[in-house]
Amino acid sequence: MVAKMLNSVNIRRGYSNRLVMEEYLHNSKVHVRSKVRYFPLIKGRLDEKRRTLFRSTCFGPWLDITYVDNDETLVHHMLEKQLTSDDKHYDLSLVYHVNGHLLHFGRREFQLITGFRFGTPTLRGFRTGPFNFRDRVFPDKIGEHLRNIDLLSLIEDDEAFSKISDEDAIRACLLLALEVIFMGRELISVVADPLVRMVDSIETWNDFPWGEHIWRTLYDVILNVNSFQSDAFHKGLNMNPKFQPSYSLGGFILAFKIWILEASMQSARWWTKAPDVLPRAVAWTKKLPFEANLYFGELFPKGEKSLYELYPSRAESACESFRRSVKFFNWYVPRPAPVAEVGLVEEYFRKRSEARKKMVAEDAEEAAENHSHMRTVSIMERLEIIQEMCGSLLKLPAEVESLKGRVHRLESVIHIMTRKRRAGDTVQNGNKVEQKCLPDSKKGRVDCESNVPTDVANEYCTNLNDDFLDLFDVPIQQTRKYVVRHHDEPWQKAFGSGLQDVKVEALSDDDVEQHIDLWVMYMWHFRPNNADWSMVSCYFLTILLQGSMPLFYATNEVYGYAWADVERVFIPINEPFTHWSLAVFYIQTGEVVFYDSGETYDVEYREWYFTMRRCLRENLPFILKETCVFEKKGIEPATYRISFRHVTHIPKQGGVFGDCGIFLCIFLYRLAYGIPLVMDDSIQTALAYREALIRFYFKHKICCP
Template sequence: MWYDRDYEAKLIIRSKLNYFWLINQKLDAKRRNLFRSNCFRYWLDLLYFEHEPHLIDYMVRKQHRVDDSHYDMPFIYYLDGHTLHFGRPEFCLMTGLRFGSVSFEVYTSSDLKFRERVFPDKQWLIVTNLDLIGVLEDEERFWRLSDEDAIRISLLLVLEVIFMGRLLTCQVDDTLMRLVENLDTWNAFPWGEHIWTHLYDQLHNVMDNHTDKHLLGLKKNPTSKPTYTLGGFVFAFQIWILETFESCERWCTKNRNVTPRAIAWSRKSIFKRSDRSSLFTKDSTTRLDLRPNAIEYECSWWIDSQFFFQKYVPRATVTFNYTLVDAYLNRLAKELKRVAESLKVNSTQCRPSNGLTTKRLKDRVMAEMNGKLLKLEIIIQCCKNIMISPEKLDIETHFPNTRYEFCESLNKVYRKLITLPDSDEELSQEYLIQEELRLALAKEVRLQIEHEKVMREENLTRQEEAKRLRLEEENMLKLEEEKKQNRIAFFNSEHYQRYLASEYLIQEELRLALAEEVRLQIEHEKVMREENLKRQEEAKRLRLEEENMLKLEEEKKQNRIAFFNSEHYQRYLASVHPSKRRNYLQPVSESNNAKWVWQRIKKHDPNVNDPAIAELLTRVQPWVEDLSRWFHSVENVWLTDEIEVFLGQPSYTQACKFPWSDDYTVDRILMD
């Protein structure tokens, strides 16, 4: 039904976490390292870029209403038997941002050097978050900036768009541009308190401020879906929910070695509206009081924030003096809005004469208001002229120009003002109504007293809990102070000094050994360079000698060719060459039998008497020079050790073959 408070609403979150990824992509390695040296350094490692609207919407519905007396105190949430609180310490653990006293007074007036360098075309104009995005997206312009200005652009974008959750069309305050000029001052500024204050104002009674409007909209149109918007760094509130409920690991995973805690979470699956019944149950295991671990306890941002938490005094609520004038102006604005909607003209008719339509609308509104004032003035004047209260005013006598219908309407208003109950029944009915009103008022007062009593008891419980936590904190601080004193005593002890001296001697020996190793390495490199130079010179000398030998060989070859082609050498060859060659063997084909060969050899050479030799001579092939060898030149004598290597093999065989012949098999013993 339309009055059901557990209606479904759409939550819109202004903070854009994906700009962390964009900044990480736009910065190179050098600028990324420079960004990591600033106060927002952890957030470049963020892996969880999505909000969970259903998770956040369910939690804000369970927020206990914060009245003016408890303003700026931690939020209290009631969930099926679990009482949770979310305040400054929890926000500090989630974000790792430092808390402290916030003051911008020093940066309200000075030169805007940053704007003059980065936005020279906006000297007398405002700079918006969209302008920061434009510089980041324009790669050429972004790389022309100095590394420090690029980091300043990134820091302003992270603060305004992500942490504060402002729109891209919002103006970047000149105070922030003066503050970011000095990066050391920017890093020392207590951004945790600044961001938390804005988030607190966004979450403060958020559903109470929107429920009536949502229910009225659902009453008019049950199929509509109400919508509301949250600014600020809502992601820290979401991480606090994940840290509080242990069963959240079904949708998200956490790396427990990473700080701050918002960086340690990553998403496994989307949290749907139907998953709320699985997470928020009475049996769910919750961490009611989140405490820092050993790593977080030693962090500087937590130590500095603890001093601020102990001395902090809550802010006073922002109140408005709502006078009768404000009430009149508010009702007048509503009346003007209602009349404007009733007299709204079609947009197609308004286009030609927009000014005429506006004037006509104003005239109608003023005429209606003047009519109401005129009625009131007439009634007052008639009451002054007559001392008794007749049933009907004689308006025509005093105002003869008025119409009859107008007079009747005035008389109706007058009768409502002066008519009193006459009969006993009417009097008793009036008495009963007054008695019911009195009882209802008494009941309301009693409920108010009971509510105040419950609130006082709750405040006492909170104070006792705060006192207990403060005592625990003091005990922890005492233990830490004792640990610190013990640590200092240990560092000043004699055996620790001896240990440091021995460590120093060991380090000195290692340093000397390393220096000796470096010296030997340098000497070795020097020797290697000298050897390389000698080798290069030797190779150069051998190359020159080889070139000279090749030149000499080429000259000898040319001289030999010239000698063989000379005329006197040809005459010498002609004089010593026989006219007819005799007594030489010619190769025979394999088809010749040994007998025929023997007879032919016997005929030509009567000195050959062995038929076996004649048979072997039949297999003699004409000799062909093997030019594929690397020493194929027959004009030079090449000496190799192949025969010595072959004969010097350790294996012993009775018979072997020469590598240059496949015909004869000889005995190794015979060769020895």
């Protein structure tokens, strides 16, 4: 008897707790991210010509919307009435039970309310390609993602918005309306790259099935939202008894709100609908305040008929978007429900998570036990510990500088050891076969008779320095094959004789890195004291792209001149295994000028070059700041910006020989010494440079594979 009484009391208590929880959730706060109020803002920023252009797009009718209130409380009360949808009913219409009425909200209702066309949405054709719109309107965002806040800032800026073309102004408004209003995304969110590419063609944009695209986002947001939030609220209350339930909704919630008004037979008491206005969402306005907490039940009185389904009017049936959407509805197959479990993998991660939680709990227990046995540390002991830490921190900068020097020396040692090892292989192969220095007229090449020295990697000898110095002083001589006119080239006298007897063997781009690095070293060796340039090795950009910061290139640790002492810096650019070019960084202006002997583009869209530009834009100012270049040159860091430019009217390489590395050497020398880049025949000039380099490397046994 007593047990039955206790059981009855527990049942009543559980029922009472459930009622309290339902009442608690009923008063939840809702935040709707969709900002429909931006439509009046867009309309106010457009003049008559631009308004006409916007009205000709698929989003045009929304420009005249006046009822922009999301009515969060009304939306929340309806979401509470949603029947839970399981996986078998995924992607079907959502059902709401209100005072005995079963209301349906699905694709057909959404189409009648918004007027958007339904179809199969695919962005596959816009996953690659140039960003013409972004590069035209946002030149400072080249190589970066476009965000919604950038679009809003442009529209609110009178001067900038008036300078762009009318079509680009409409494109910016279309992107902002889609992302912030119809999709309900945050202003800091990134605009998807395919959308940025698509908006460049307004005709393609108008023909896209935005109904299905926007509906899917809204459906996933409001599906079973009440049950999800209920679980979150229970957890919040367990952690904090004063927890205030609230949640945020993305997607186009306004369409859901208008559907509530369309489905109710009592909505005319608080709202007014203008006749013959399409789409339906634009036709509604509010005439009296509506308190959802008090009057929601009166929208759907018990026993009174409601509009369980919406039907098109004659005007709507005649619309092209409706007729094409009906065809899509007739053959559409619902999507499968998202997979919540991934089998053994999910089970593995679940067990690992439980084990990790157990270990954390044990560690916390052990720490608490140790804490109970800890003795009290005196103030003097704490002071000694702090002093020791400060002493270590004072030593840190000196240790960092020492490590930088060690890294550079280690890099040099590795390069020299690599060359010696490769040169040693050449010596072993050369000792196996007796070679004679006799001309072979049949093969058209010169065979060497002398034995290769045992240390052929010693390219830093005095004689080699003298020969390389001659490269800058003596013009290349005319040979029977190639002729270079009008200016001097950096080659020695020996190159002038017998070039016709040398067989030109191509130095491929894959093997040219060490040749270019050697070229940089000797350019530094013979640099005039009054020159205004500095130069970095081939590894500078590679180190930057790997996330390191080679500040020693900008100081006088590696070379004799720091960036603070010059006006420009030469940076070899290497797209791995593909192409070489040259960048000249003008420190005072922040401009990076590219000299590229290959194909260039007015608007850069190649992925690697985007990454390279982003790397330079982010890291060059940091290097200037850390090496005190800003301070020494009197440059304001807050307003300093990196910009990029291609030089177009320069010699170009041929399509057969792969001369990009050769042209890099030419550009480095001529720009450093103020020699014009004009050539009578760029291909013949590059071949002459190849011959001279081959003879120079062969003479001094420089092993660059």
